[in-house]
Amino acid sequence: MGGQENIVIRTEQVSKSFPGVRALKELDFEVTRGEVHALCGENGAGKSTLMKIIVREYVEDEGNIFIEGHNVEGLGIRGVQELGLSIIHQELNLIPMLTVAQNICLGREPVNWIGKIDWKSMRKMAEEFLSEVTSEIDVENFVENLSISEQQLVAIARSLVTSPRILILDEPTARLDQKSSDSFFSFIERAKQKDLTVVYISHRLEEIYRICDRVTVLRDGKKIITEQINELPQTELVKYMLGREITQQVPKESVPIGEVKLSVKDLFPKEKGANINFDLKSGEILGIVGSIGAGKSEVARAIFGADPKKKGTISVAGKEVKINTPQDAIREGLALIPEERRDQGLVGNESVRKNMTMAALKKKFCVGPSWIQKDKEIEAVETSIRTLRIATPGTEQEVQFLSGGTQQKVVVAKWLMSDSSIYIFDEPTKGIDVGGKYDIYKLIVDLARQGAGIIFISNELMEVLSLCDRVLVMFNGQIIKGLETVATNREELLFYVMGGRDYAETANNSKGYH
Amino acid sequence: MNKSNSNAVSTPALANEPAEKASRKGNLHLIQYGIFIIFGLYYVIVTILRPGFLSLGNFYDIFIETSIISFVSFGEAIVIAAGGLDLSVGNMAGAAAMLTCHLMSNMGYDIWVSIVAGVAIGGLIGLGNGLMVTRLHMNSLIATLGTMFVLVGFLYGITGGVSVHIVPENFEYLGNGTFLNIPIPMYIMAVVFVLAYLFMEKTSYGRNITMIGGNIEACRLSGVNIKKLTLMTFVICGFLSTFSGILLAARQAVGNVDLGERFLLEGFIAAMLGTVIFNGKNIITGTLLGAIFLVSLLNGLTLLGAGPQWMYFAQGALLLVAIMANYYSKRSMLKLPGKK
Numbered sequence: 004m005g006g007q008e009n010i011v012i013r014t015e016q017v018s019k020s021f022p023g024v025r026a027l028k029e030l031d032f033e034v035t036r037g038e039v040h041a042l043c044g045e046n047g048a049g050k051s052t053l054m055k056i057i058v059r060e061y062v063e064d065e066g067n068i069f070i071e072g073h074n075v076e077g078l079g080i081r082g083v084q085e086l087g088l089s090i091i092h093q094e095l096n097l098i099p100m101l102t103v104a105q106n107i108c109l110g111r112e113p114v115n116w117i118g119k120i121d122w123k124s125m126r127k128m129a130e131e132f133l134s135e136v137t138s139e140i141d142v143e144n145f146v147e148n149l150s151i152s153e154q155q156l157v158a159i160a161r162s163l164v165t166s167p168r169i170l171i172l173d174e175p176t177a178r179l180d181q182k183s184s185d186s187f188f189s190f191i192e193r194a195k196q197k198d199l200t201v202v203y204i205s206h207r208l209e210e211i212y213r214i215c216d217r218v219t220v221l222r223d224g225k226k227i228i229t230e231q232i233n234e235l236p237q238t239e240l241v242k243y244m245l246g247r248e249i250t251q252q253v254p255k256e257s258v259p260i261g262e263v264k265l266s267v268k269d270l271f272p273k274e275k276g277a278n279i280n281f282d283l284k285s286g287e288i289l290g291i292v293g294s295i296g297a298g299k300s301e302v303a304r305a306i307f308g309a310d311p312k313k314k315g316t317i318s319v320a321g322k323e324v325k326i327n328t329p330q331d332a333i334r335e336g337l338a339l340i341p342e343e344r345r346d347q348g349l350v351g352n353e354s355v356r357k358n359m360t361m362a363a364l365k366k367k368f369c370v371g372p373s374w375i376q377k378d379k380e381i382e383a384v385e386t387s388i389r390t391l392r393i394a395t396p397g398t399e400q401e402v403q404f405l406s407g408g409t410q411q412k413v414v415v416a417k418w419l420m421s422d423s424s425i426y427i428f429d430e431p432t433k434g435i436d437v438g439g440k441y442d443i444y445k446l447i448v449d450l451a452r453q454g455a456g457i458i459f460i461s462n463e464l465m466e467v468l469s470l471c472d473r474v475l476v477m478f479n480g481q482i483i484k485g486l487e488t489v490a491t492n493r494e495e496l497l498f499y500v501m502g503g504r505d506y507a508e509t510a511n512n513s514k515g516y517h
Numbered sequence: 518m519n520k521s522n523s524n525a526v527s528t529p530a531l532a533n534e535p536a537e538k539a540s541r542k543g544n545l546h547l548i549q550y551g552i553f554i555i556f557g558l559y560y561v562i563v564t565i566l567r568p569g570f571l572s573l574g575n576f577y578d579i580f581i582e583t584s585i586i587s588f589v590s591f592g593e594a595i596v597i598a599a600g601g602l603d604l605s606v607g608n609m610a611g612a613a614a615m616l617t618c619h620l621m622s623n624m625g626y627d628i629w630v631s632i633v634a635g636v637a638i639g640g641l642i643g644l645g646n647g648l649m650v651t652r653l654h655m656n657s658l659i660a661t662l663g664t665m666f667v668l669v670g671f672l673y674g675i676t677g678g679v680s681v682h683i684v685p686e687n688f689e690y691l692g693n694g695t696f697l698n699i700p701i702p703m704y705i706m707a708v709v710f711v712l713a714y715l716f717m718e719k720t721s722y723g724r725n726i727t728m729i730g731g732n733i734e735a736c737r738l739s740g741v742n743i744k745k746l747t748l749m750t751f752v753i754c755g756f757l758s759t760f761s762g763i764l765l766a767a768r769q770a771v772g773n774v775d776l777g778e779r780f781l782l783e784g785f786i787a788a789m790l791g792t793v794i795f796n797g798k799n800i801i802t803g804t805l806l807g808a809i810f811l812v813s814l815l816n817g818l819t820l821l822g823a824g825p826q827w828m829y830f831a832q833g834a835l836l837l838v839a840i841m842a843n844y845y846s847k848r849s850m851l852k853l854p855g856k857k
C-alpha cells in the first residue's frame with residue numbers, strides 16, 4: 004500500500020440495486036493517479052452505474068467511496084466536482100436550442116460587474132475549451148444544427164470547464180466519426196502528459212489497447228479482474244467480459260445477390276450537396292462511410308421520408324414510389340434504424356414491450372382493425388430478448404432504466420420485427436458490447452439471406468469491411484467512390500473518407516492525404 | 518441508508534448536497550402515494566366532523582357528480598396523453614347543452630334528435646380543434662383558447678343569453694332518474710369508462726396516442742400516424758365533453774349559458790391527477806379516481822360549510838399538486854435533458 008496518496012478513486016464493497024436488478028455487487032475498484040483506466044463489460048454490466056455513483060448522481064446502498072482520500076458520503080454533484088472530478092455521460096445532455104458557447108458555459112457563465120452575462124468573454128471561454136478537442140466548430144452555432152459527432156465533441160469540451168483532474172468518459176467515441184476520434188485521442192494524449200487521470204468506458208477494444216494503461220472488467224455487477232492492458236491479450240479480455248468465448252468472425256458467407264431492390268436516382272437530400280445515385284440489390288449489404296458532414300444520415304433520412312428532400316426518385320423493386328413520410332416508406336417495406344436512440348428511437352417512459360412492437364403493431368400484433376394481442380406481443384418480445392441477449396429484468400421494464408447499449412438493442416430489435424424488405428441501419432452497433440455486435444451482424448446477414456437489401460452506415464471501417472459486399476464513400480454530401488469490399492482495405496477507405504481523390508496514385512508516392 | 522459509518526475525512530465546506538437523481542425519484546413516489554394518503558386523512562377528518570359524509574345518500578351525490586364530470590375528464594385525459602391540451606372543453610359542454618335544450622324546449626324537437634344534435638356539435642368542434650392543431654400546426658393551447666371564446670359567442674347567440682327551462686320530463690330522467698336504485702348517470706359513466714379504457718389500453722389507437730405523448734419524433738420515425746391520432750383525440754374529447762354538459766342540464770332541469778364553465782377546471786384537475794396516479798399508465802382508471810377525489814373533496818368542503826373561496830382554493834391547490842407531480846414524472850423521463 005505504498006502509494007496510498009496515488010490512489011485517486013477507490014471504492015470499497017459498493018453495492019447498488021434498482022427494482023428488479025442488482026446492478027453492482029460488493030465492488031472494489033481503484034484508479035491511480037495519471038493513468039488511463041479502462042472499464043469494460045457487457046451491456047448492463049454496471050459500468051455507468053458505478054461511474055454515476057462515483058460522481059454522486061446515484062447513492063450506493065452499501066460500501067464506501069473515496070476520491071483523493073476523501074470519503075464522498077454526504078457530498079453532492081458539485082462537491083465531487085470541487086474534488087476535481089468531471090464526467091461525460093453516455094447520453095448527450097446538451098440543450099439543442101442554445102448555442103455551443105451557452106452549452107459549454109452553462110451554469111458558469113462569465114458576468115460583468117452588473118451581473119449581466121458577458122457574451123464576449125463567454126465566447127472566448129467556450130472557444131478556449133472547445134479548442135482542446137476540435138477547431139472546426141463555431142461556438143455561435145446552435146447545438147441543434149450540429150451533427151451528432153460534433154455534439155459529442157461539445158459535450159467533451161463542456162466537461163473541461165471545471166478544470167478537472169479526473170475525467171470520466173462514458174463511451175465518448177461511440178458517437179464520433181473517424182476524424183473526430185483522432186482529434187479526441189490526441190486530446191487524451193495531451194491530457195495524459197498533464198497528469199490527468201482518466202476512466203475510460205468503451206466497447207471498442209482497439210481503442211482500449213491504444214490509449215489505456217490498465218483495465219477493469221465488470222460482469223453482472225461484479226469485478227472480474229483488474230490488469231495491465233499489455234499483459235492481457237484481447238481474446239482473454241473478451242472472455243472475461245462475456246464469460247464465454249466468441250468466434251470473432253463476422254458470420255459473412257456468400258449470400259446470393261439478386262435483383263435490384265432499391266434504386267435511388269438524382270436524390271438531393273438537402274439544399275446543399277450533389278445528387279445521389281445508387282442501386283441496392285436483394286441479398287446485398289451496402290456500406291456507406293464518410294466523416295462528419297459527409298451526409299450519410301441525410302441520405303438515409305431522405306430516402307426514408309424522415310426529412311423532406313429537395314428532389315429525387317426512389318424505386319422499390321423496379322417501381323417508382325412516392326415517399327414523403329416515414330409512413331410511406333414503411334408501407335413500401337423500408338426500415339430505418341435511426342442514429343440517435345434516445346431522441347429518435349425510443350419512448351423512454353414506456354416498456355420494452357411497447358417500444359419493440361411499435362413499428363409493427365398494426366401489421367403483426369393486432370386482430371381486426373386494431374385490437375392488440377398482448378400474448379403475441381409478449382412472445383415476440385421475449386424471443387428478441389433472448390436472441391439479442393437484452394439485459395432487462397423483463398418485458399415490462401421501462402426502457403429509460405436500461406443501460407445505454409441495451410436501449411440500442413431495443414431499437415434494433417424493434418425494426419428486426421418489422422419484416423421489412425429494405426433495411427437502412429444508421430450506426431446500429433453504437434454502444435453495443437462485443438458479443439452483442441456479433442449477434443447483430445448475424446441477424447443482418449440472416450436478413451440478407453432471406454432476400455432483404457441492406458444499407459449499413461457506420462463509422463467503424465473494420466466493421467464495414469467485414470460485413471458489407473460493397474461500400475460507398477461519401478464526402479461533402481457526395482458519393483465520391485464505390486468499392487467492392489474484397490478489393491479494398493482500411494487504408495484505402497480512410498483515404499477516401501478524408502476526401503482523397505486517387506488512392507492508387509497517391510499510394511505510389513507513399514502516403515499522404517490529399 | 519444502512520451505510521456503515523466511516524471515519525474518513527470529509528470536507529465540511531462541500532458537504533450536504535443531496536444526490537439529485539435519487540431525491541427526484543423519491544419526490545415522485547412521495548407525491549403519488551401522497552395523493553392517496555392525503556385523501557385518506559381528509560376522509561377520516563370529514564367523517565369525524567360530519568358523520569353524514571359516510572351516508573349512502575351522500576355517496577350517491579358524490580357518484581352522480583363524479584359521473585357528470587367523468588366524461589369531460591376522460592376526454593381531457595386522452596388529449597393530454599397525446600401531449601396536447603384542450604381549453605375549450607367547458608364551452609363545448611355548454612354549447613352542446615344549450616343547443617340540446619333549445620332544440621327540444623323552445624323549438625319542440627324530439628328529445629333524441631336534440632341530444633344527437635348536441636353531441637354532434639361537440640364532435641364537430643373537436644374536429645375543428647384537431648384540424649387547427651394538425652393541419653395549421655397551431656399550438657393546442659392557443660387553438661383551443663380561440664375556440665373557447667368563439668363558443669362563448671355561440672352560446673349567447675343561441676338563446677340571446679336567456680336560460681332555457683326544460684319542458685320534456687323524460688329529459689330530466691337522464692340526470693335525476695334511477696334504475697334498480699342506481700342513478701342513470703352512473704350507468705352511462707360505467708359504459709363510457711369501459712369503452713374508453715378498452716380504447717386506450719387494448720387498441721393500437723390508444724397505445725399509439727400514449728406513445729406520441731412520450732416521444733413524438735420516435736413515433737413519427739416508427740410510422741405512427743401522428744396527425745390522424747392527434748385529430749382523433751380532439752374529436753373524442755369534443756364528443757365526451759358534450760355528455761357532461763347535456764347530463765348536467767338534465768340534472769338541473771335548466772340550461773344556462775355558463776353551465777359548462779366549471780368543467781374546464783374540474784376536467785383538467787381530474788385528468789392531471791389521473792395522469793400521475795399510475796405514473797402515466799392506465800390513465801382512464803386514474804382519471805376516474807381523480808374525478809372521485811375531486812368531487813369528494815368539494816363535497817366534504819360543502820358539508821363542512823366552507824364558502825366558495827375555499828372551494829376555489831382547494832381546487833387550485835389540488836391542480837398545482839397534480840401539475841407538480843406531472844413535472845417530476847416527466848423530468849425522470851429520459852427524453853428530457855436531465856441534469857445541468
Ligand SMILES: Nc1ncnc2c1ncn2[C@@H]1O[C@H](COP(=O)(O)OP(=O)(O)OP(=O)(O)O)[C@@H](O)[C@H]1O
Binds near residue numbers: 047053394405407434
Ligand atoms: N435508473 C435505473 N433504474 C433501474 N435500473 C437501472 C437504472 N440504471 C441502471 N439500471 C440497471 O442496472 C444495470 C447496469 O446498468 P449500467 O447502465 O450501469 O450498464 P452499463 O455497464 O453502463 O451498460 P452499457 O454498456 O450498455 O452502457 C442494468 O441492468 C440496468 O438495467
Ligand SMILES: [Mg+2]
Binds near residue numbers: 093406408
Ligand atoms: Mg453505460
